[in-house]
Each structure stands twice: as structure tokens, then as C-alpha cells.
Amino acid sequence: MILIADSGSTKTDWVLISPRTKKEYRTTGINPYFMSKSEIVQILTRTFDTKQRKQIHSVFFYGAGCASPVRKEVVVNAILESFPEATVEIDTDLKGTARALFGKNPGIACILGTGSNCGFYDGKDITFKYASLGYVLGDEGSGSSMGKQMIRDYLYEDLPTDLRGPFSQFMDNASRDRIMEQVYKSPFPNRFLASVVPFIKKNEMHPFVENLVFENFNAFFTKHVMKYPDIHVKSIGFCGTVSVLFSTLLHKVAYSNRLTISNIIASPMEGLIEYHKNNVE
Template sequence: MAIKLIADSGSTKAEWCLLDGKKKKIFYTQGLSPYFLSSEQIQHIIEQELQTKMKQVPDEIFFYGTGCSSPDNVKAVKKALQRSFLKAQVSVDHDLMGAAKALCGKEKGIACILGTGSNSCYYNGKKIIKNSPGLGYVLGDEGSGAYMGKKVIQYFLYNTFDEDLMDRFAARFKTNSYEILDAVYKKPLPNRYLASFAIFLAENRGHYMVENIIEDGFNDFFFNHIYKYRESWTLPINFIGSVAFGFKDVLKEMCSSYELQLGKVLQKPMDGLIKYHS
């Protein structure tokens, strides 16, 4: 039986599973985003952070990662994997395909990512047929951590929060408008910085302003993305990612009020991908 290596990589962290029949071993490395790393740098990380921990050599590799929707990026990741694992058959695909396989398996469905960013697609059980365009954290990413975090910051900087929430925000983050604006407009990875404020919503559930931000963020996602697939009225809507998992009660309520069928809500893709490739 072939030994398989499955990878789910974001830009921050990558999770790897070595599958030998029913035996599985999980490893973690830093994220391998071809947007930020060259093929040589990716190879170096694989060899230093992954191969040194592995006792077996895979026959097949299935890599799902952020940034792997462009042919050039796929080529860069594939080259790094092939150089590191000379005898393995290598398949590289983007994170949305990983999410679709993890959520839907070989069934039809709508697959949505709600993490630091957001994305969605209609998947026919084999491939992605439709994808509502993701516009990134500046113009889009509705319902994501970056989108919700941006709202939290706006409410704080515009003094929209009531006194209680203003005090809670100040105590939780110990920051000010100068630091926030500097981090958003001058420092690298502002999307991750914005998303770090979404935790404030999870920690203050029940307050009407907090609930409004969560509901508005998800409403924007449903309206701009899910509604664009006519298949969403007849197929389950599945979600993956930290934001979806953290606020699954709101998603459940929303699907119910829109008369949509809620499917799976998973925190991360790996368990679903193991099942898919077993």
C-alpha cells in the first residue's frame, strides 16, 4: 500500500499528515506560500522542518496550499517537493480545492472558507465548477477574521462602542490609534493584524454590538457570495476555518432564516482530507 503525505498549508502554518494504511503521523512546519517564498526557500523549509522528523518516505504527495491557484506558483511548490522527495508522485492544488474535498468528499456542495480571509465555491464532487471572486482583505473577504477585525477597530477608533466595550477593548489590546494605523498602513501582513482583533468578538458574545458585527459580516458573505450560486438553494452549504467554527451558532441561525441547508462546519481541513485520500 502506498505511503501518502498530505499537506494543508496557509501562509503562517502548514499541517502535514503521513498516512501509512491506517497509521497516521502529524507534523507542522511554517506556512509555504509561494507568494512570499521562492521554490528554493520552500525546499529548504521542507528539508529542515519536515524531512528531519520523518522516518518514512512517501510514494504520493497531495499538497493543498494558499497561493496555489496560479500555474507559476503551482510549478514552484511542485519543484520544491519533487526535489525533496525524488521518487514521490506529486500533486499540488489550491486551498479552496482542499477545503471542498475535506467538506464535501465526493458529493456535490457549496464549500466556504471563513478564516483570516474568505472564499467560496460550488464543487460538483470532482472539481470546482464556480468560484465567487475573492477580492482580498481591502475590497472583499466578507465574513472573514480580517473583515470582522476591521469592524472592531472601526468601532473603537470612531468611538462607536459603548463605554463598557471601549474599556474592555483598551484593557484587552493596550493600543492606540497611532499604533493601529501604523500597523495597517505601513507594516507587512496587515490582513493578519486586522484578523487578530476578531478574538474580541468571541470574548464578548451576548453584547448587542458584538452580535451585530458578527451577523453583519456573515450577512455580507451570504449576500455577496452564497446567493450567487443557484445551487445553494438545493445543496448543503459547508464551512471551514477558525471564524466559521468559532461562530457556528450564528451560521446555523442564518442558514435557517434564509432556508438554506447547513452542511459541515469544520475548524480545519486535515481530518476531511485524510478521509478523502484514504
């Protein structure tokens, strides 16, 4: 059996494949920037029983936070401890997205979910990308970036009057201190910031919200996509919940930059299953 994982900061989708069956699982997001080896092992041993873990011979894990060799090693060691009979391939969520979007063809792979990322895929590897700076310094166009801007405008009392009341209700009338606690002292502040996305989606036709989403997407194009050489002749694909939820605006921003998006998918999993299906014995 082989096990494929697509892991972001919020959730991890798993598919366990044998010659006759395919089982799907979902766990919390696994990101080695926020989790230790023991915490990851606990998730794995709680999700897969002893028999399954001994029968799995190959694990393909694509995850946020796995670009750094040091962080990648945390995930490798956790998986090797949990699946003692398996060979393990750990790679970035960006490479998983690229394989799902383009297979063995080249293109610009983009992720817009809780965080954001972008890189050039040559059909085999991500051969070039600009820095991904995380939710504090970067993550343009992501759910955490949009949420951060919405919360900031709320606390600065810059939200339009007709949005302020509904947003306060959405946040359960949270005080400034409670919000600051979530942002600066909770273990997953990026998830908290991105949790505002449902409110943004519900109010996307409001001019203020529409402009917020447009400007976030435009920043992603400016800081990342538009910097690639010959970008106007390259295939561009997007993956992630945010790119799907706001696909109309995403296409609009691409068009304003004289670009066309070839594909938008919510999850790379189906594409990864197709990519790895020849590994099933």
C-alpha cells in the same frame, strides 16, 4: 508514505501517512502571495528530516493562494526541491475543503478562517466560483474582515464605551501609529487583523459584537452563497475556525436567507485523510 497538507494564511497542518503510522505536524501558514520559494523550502526542510523527505512518494498540498498558476508554481517548485522522490499534487484550499465536506458528492464548499472563499464542487472539481478578492477588497465573513472592522471602529472611536477599554487592553494599549504599522508594513497584515477574533469571540453576546459578526456573515452570503443558481436545493458546508467559533450565528444567518447548512468542520484534514487513504502503499 504520503504527505497531506492543509494550508491557510495562518497555519499549515500536515499529516504523514504510512501503512502503519500517522504523524501530525503544524507549521506557519504557507501562502505563495506572501512567501517565496526559498522561504517555503526552509519551512519544509526544518520540519521534515532528510530520511522522511526521501521516503515520501506522494504529496497532496491544498493551500490558500494556489489558484493562480504563477503562485501555484512557487509551491510546486518548493515541494519538488524538498521531496525529490515525490509526485506532487497542488490544489486550492477550497478544493481540499470540498473533498473533506462532500467526498465525491456535489455541494457548495465555504471557507471562513483568516480569509474566506466559496465555490461549487461537482464531486470532482470546483467548477464555478465567484472572485475571491483577499483581505483588502473581500474576505467577507472572515477573521481578517471582522478584525478589520473592529480595529477601524476602535480607531474611529465608534466602539461602545463598555468595549473600548477592554479592547484597548486586548491590543496592549497599542497606539494608532503602531496599529497602522502592523496593517500597512508588516509581512502578514491579514493575520494581524484576524488576531482580533479571540476578543470578538469573548464578547460575542454583546449586541455590538453580535451585529458585527452577523453582518459579516450576511455579507458573505450576499456576495457569494446566494449568487449560485438553485442554491436552496444544494448542500452547503463550511470549514474553518471562524465558522466553528460562531456556528450559532452562522446558522442564524443561513436561516434568515432560507438556507440550511449541512455540515461545519474546523479542519478538512480528517476528511482529506479519508479521501486519500487508498493512496497509501
